[in-house]
Amino acid sequence: MKHALGLALAAGMATLATIGWLGYRLLDQNRSPAGIPPGLVASQELPPGQAQAAADAIMALTLPDLDGRPQAMAQWRGKVLVVNYWASWCAPCVEEMPAFSRLQSRYAAQGVQFVGIGIDELENMRTFVKANAVAYPLLVGDAAGTQTPALQVKGLPYTVVIGRDGQLAHSRLGRLDEARLEPILQRLSLQ
Structure with missing residues (x-):
């Protein structure tokens, strides 16, 4: 029984x-206004052949910030760059942002730069940052701008880490926690 x-x-x-x-x-x-499904997906590393093309595609982007000013990703060349695709409607995206802000503050002096690319409506992003402190720049993307032959954002959140040398060091589709990301930043910030 x-x-x-x-x-x-x-x-x-x-x-x-x-x-x-x-x-x-x-x-x-x-x-999802962008048609990109939110997180809760497994980690998905890019195959080596696609990794450099994806890093180059990200570094070639110029996107507006929340005030409408164009920001070239190339301005952060030579830094350890953590690029996080997110949206205010994506719960796993929102959950990881406080850790990203902490890591940005902790590693800024070692040349680490986080950048959030919102696949969202501008007003949703502005409302979000009024209620939530974010310690790194947020840029406005769109679903079409994330789909190039070299870079396919198939879900959110999606995070890419690019080393100082411009090489893709890590990518993850799905939530990326602080314990997994920090050792990567420690290693890359010493190079």
Whole structure:
């Protein structure tokens, strides 16, 4: 009897978890104005052949900041550059931003620069930063601007780390936590 009750309870919890996950995914996908699905996806490293092309594509971007001023990514050439594609409607994106702000403050003196590229409406981004402190520049992107032959942003959040030498050092599709990112920054900031 106890065994049967335990199995029924485990099956019920698994069903609820699946329904909750699917509901969350559908809710966020329905809220996505850019058509890019939000996080909750596995880590996905770029194959070596695509890595340099992706880094070059990012460094070639010029996007407006929240005040409409164009900002060339090339202005941060020679720094360890952490580029995070995010949106205000993407819960995993919002969850990782405080850690990114802490790391920006901690590693700025070692030449590390975080940049957020919002795949979102400008007004949503402005509202977000009024309510949430962000210690790094935010630029306004769009879904079309993230889809080049060299760079495919297939979900959010998506983070790319480019070394001082312009080489792609790390990429992750999905939430990137502080414990995983900090050792990468430590290593690259010493190079």
